[in-house]
Ligand SMILES: NC(=O)c1ccc[n+]([C@@H]2O[C@H](COP(=O)([O-])OP(=O)(O)OC[C@H]3O[C@@H](n4cnc5c(N)ncnc54)[C@H](O)[C@@H]3O)[C@@H](O)[C@H]2O)c1
């Protein structure tokens with residue numbers, strides 16, 4: 048009989064902490080090591096310079112006649128949606144376009160986007176932009192199949208019906224939203240960001256063309272690079288990490304550490320841009336399966352309250368959360384220190400924790416991340432509310448160290 052002591056479900060990752068009884072039985076002298084089952088989801092991925100044209104082939108393969116292009120004014124000005132539209136029209140498709148969208152996409156914007164989708168009779172959803180565009184595109188797809196209000200879907204697997212096919216083209220390096228099962232939406236009434244999670248939100252195809260990164264402003268390149276670093280580190284130490292995610296998480300950490308500053312100092316260095324595009328992808332593959340931790344749970348509250356760039360807030364918070372988690376679970380930081388090439392990786396785990404936290408801060412300094420949250424507009428009076436909201440965020444559940452409301456408030460104070 049199969050005996051499972053404890054099964055813990057976090058998104059698509061199911062951990063079976065105790066081995067089912069071996070049907071061959073102990074009488075045959077077989078003992079298997081304790082095992083954890085892992086699942087791994089990912090879209091079809093097309094990666095490389097000039098891959099944007101593949102979006103048209105992908106849309107056709109998914110049955111498109113009238114693809115719904117989701118983008119925003121910044122991307123439109125940069126010219127990438129125009130190039131995409133050309134490819135789609137060459138493939139005899141009749142695309143619709145929606146770009147009335149702001150960063151940290153708002154609940155009412157996504158609902159307006161869905162109205163436009165329904166009114167224009169579109170089919171496949173194609174997002175071209177940063178994490179905000181991709182999340183809005185996922186929100187439109189979710190509402191197209193399930194109806195209702197976007198905030199009704201906060202939490203895990205709340206949508207019943209399969210969503211229309213989705214093709215995502217990221218323009219930042221990056222959020223990993225193009226491969227993830229997450230959709231992050233600003234709840235404008237509560238002034239916070241909610242997390243919608245579900246296997247149905249993993250796009251069908253992700254098209255990663257590093258050329259798109261060349262028009263990012265510097266601050267956005269810095270912010271999104273630190274977001275990818277945060278994804279790698281939080282996924283590696285997450286309670287839901289596994290052998291299939293660890294490799295991607297460490298690869299992401301190593302590649303961001305080696306290439307982010309290079310892209311800042313030499314913006315047209317194609318090798319560094321491709322490496323950052325790959326780093327964001329690897330980080331996305333890691334965190335969509337291993338989930339995240341306290342940095343993201345806290346960052347969503349700050350970002351929702353002040354409409355701030357997500358990666359910048361992460362960059363400020365991450366060193367503090369590393370020290371908090373590393374105080375009780377330092378061993379996982381040794382491979383991270385190794386991936387960053389830090390000398391402390393060869394010494395005691397606690398030294399590795401300190402070295403990783405210092406290196407994250409040093410990288411933040413190098414690319415221009417503010418020293419503290421106060422510089423971003425957070426005040427001490429905001430902390431009790433921010434700490435309370437953090438405990439309700441889905442990402443806190445996989446943080447390796449349990450965190451009380453007082454712990455989170457202390458972390459916010461330290462990061463102020
Ligand atoms: N769904 C997920 O898995 C996930 C993961 C992490 C973050 N996020 C979310 O993603 C959002 C942040 O996304 P982001 O950091 O990629 O930025 P963004 O999408 O918010 O874009 C910020 C600004 O930069 C502009 N921009 C983006 N790419 C550009 C380019 N290549 N050239 C010129 N301008 C460009 C946009 O027009 C926009 O004005 C946040 O809402 C965050 O919560 C989602």
Ligand SMILES: [Fe+2]
Pocket residue numbers: 222274277278343357
């Ligand atoms: Fe993130």
